[in-house]
Amino acid sequence: MKIIFDSSTLILLAKVNLLREASEEVEIIVPEEVKREVLVKKTEDAELISILIQERKIGVQKVDEAKAVRKLQADFRLAKGEAEALWLSRKYGCPVAIDDGPGIRAGKVLGLRFLTAMHFLLHMASRNKLAPALAREKLTKLVQYGRYNKRIIEDAISRLKEGRT
Amino acid sequence: MGVISLRLENLELRRIDDLSVQEHKGRSTVARELIQQGWQFRMLKQYRDGKLSLEGLAKTLELSVGESIDLLAELGIESPVEYEDYLKGFDVFADK
Numbered sequence: 001m002k003i004i005f006d007s008s009t010l011i012l013l014a015k016v017n018l019l020r021e022a023s024e025e026v027e028i029i030v031p032e033e034v035k036r037e038v039l040v041k042k043t044e045d046a047e048l049i050s051i052l053i054q055e056r057k058i059g060v061q062k063v064d065e066a067k068a069v070r071k072l073q074a075d076f077r078l079a080k081g082e083a084e085a086l087w088l089s090r091k092y093g094c095p096v097a098i099d100d101g102p103g104i105r106a107g108k109v110l111g112l113r114f115l116t117a118m119h120f121l122l123h124m125a126s127r128n129k130l131a132p133a134l135a136r137e138k139l140t141k142l143v144q145y146g147r148y149n150k151r152i153i154e155d156a157i158s159r160l161k162e163g164r165t
Numbered sequence: 166m167g168v169i170s171l172r173l174e175n176l177e178l179r180r181i182d183d184l185s186v187q188e189h190k191g192r193s194t195v196a197r198e199l200i201q202q203g204w205q206f207r208m209l210k211q212y213r214d215g216k217l218s219l220e221g222l223a224k225t226l227e228l229s230v231g232e233s234i235d236l237l238a239e240l241g242i243e244s245p246v247e248y249e250d251y252l253k254g255f256d257v258f259a260d261k
Binding site: 003007008011012014015037038040041043045046077078079080081082095099100101102103104105108113114115116118119123144145146147148149151152155 | 215216217218219220221223224229230231232234235237238241242243244245246247248250251253254255256257258260
C-alpha cells in the first residue's frame with residue numbers, strides 16, 4: 001500500500017525509531033517540499049530520513065500543480081509541505097500519514113483517508129513486528145513526542161495489551 | 166538592528182528593571198528577550214488552538230519541524246489530533 005507522508009508523522013516515526021520498519025510495511029512517498037523541510041537541519045531524525053531516501057525506502061515525488069497547492073494553503077492555512085502531501089494523497093487516491101490538526105481537518109474536508117504515527121505503531125505490534133516489551137517502550141516515546149490526548153493514549157495502551165488494532 | 170521608541174506603563178518598566186537586575190542584563194536585552202518570548206508564546210498558542218500548522222509553527226519560530234516537535238514535547242503542548250480522527254485512522258490498515 002502506498003501512503004503519502006507529511007513531515008509530522010515522518011519525523012515522529014523517525015524519533016521513535018520506527019520509520020525503517022514502517023517503510024518495510026508500506027510504500028512511503030513524500031512530496032519534494034516535505035523532503036526539503038525535514039532535511040533543512042542536520043539532526044538525527046534528518047540523518048535517518050536521508051539514509052532511507054538514499055536507500056529508496058522513501059520515495060520522493062515532485063508536485064507540479066503549484067496553483068492547486070497554493071489554493072490548499074490559502075483555504076486551510078497550511079504550509080507548503082502539508083498542502084503538497086494532501087494534494088498527492090488526493091491525486092493518487094491513497095491515504096496520508098499526518099499528525100497535524102489543520103492538515104487533518106483539511107484532509108477530512110477533502111474526503112481523504114488519513115492515519116497517524118500511533119496507527120503505525122499499533123499496526124506493527126498487532127502483526128508481531130514488534131515484541132510486546134519493545135512496543136510498550138516505543139509507545140512511551142511516541143506519547144512523549146506525539147503528545148496525544150489522554151483518550152487516545154488510554155485506547156492505544158488497551159489495544160497494545162489486547163494485541164488488536 | 167533597528168531602533169524604535171515606545172511608551173511603556175510604569176509596571177512594564179518596573180518588570181524590565183527587575184529582570185535586568187535579576188539576570189544581570191541590560192534593559193534593551195531584557196526587552197528584546199521578552200518580545201521574542203512573547204512572539205513564541207503567541208505562535209505556540211495559535212498552534213495549540215489549531216490556527217497554525219506544525220510546519221507553519223516551525224517556520225515562524227525559525228526551527229526545523231523536528232525541533233518544533235521537541236519544543237512542543239518539552240512544553241507539554243497537546244497534539245491537536247482528536248480522538249474521533251484517531252479512531253478513523255484505523256480504517257486505513259483495515260482496508261489494506
